[in-house]
Amino acid sequence: MDLHIKLSNQNDTQMLFDRLHKRKDIIEKALGLQADSLKWESPANLGAQAGRIAVYKEDVGIDDSPQSLSEAREWAVDMVISLRTALTSHLDELLA
Numbered sequence: 001m002d003l004h005i006k007l008s009n010q011n012d013t014q015m016l017f018d019r020l021h022k023r024k025d026i027i028e029k030a031l032g033l034q035a036d037s038l039k040w041e042s043p044a045n046l047g048a049q050a051g052r053i054a055v056y057k058e059d060v061g062i063d064d065s066p067q068s069l070s071e072a073r074e075w076a077v078d079m080v081i082s083l084r085t086a087l088t089s090h091l092d093e094l095l096a
Helices: 010-021 024-031 066-095
Strands: 002-005 039-041 051-054
Touching (some): 024 066
């Protein structure tokens, strides 16, 4: 599951990404994740206009049982909701 961060200006995007990244420990804790579970890919490092924050569920594969795939879908939905909740206050503050 990943989230792309892009503002209208590449410098603003990089600045927002960097400021969020400084809060990564707080964000991971709010998500109930272990340290360094989120993968932070800076726009500068990607050579792109957008930054990326990702989290992976590595214990599931496309050939797994329907039950396992269903659990993975539930995890992804829960993670999207949790990530939005965890980031909203930070984004509100940083974009104010």
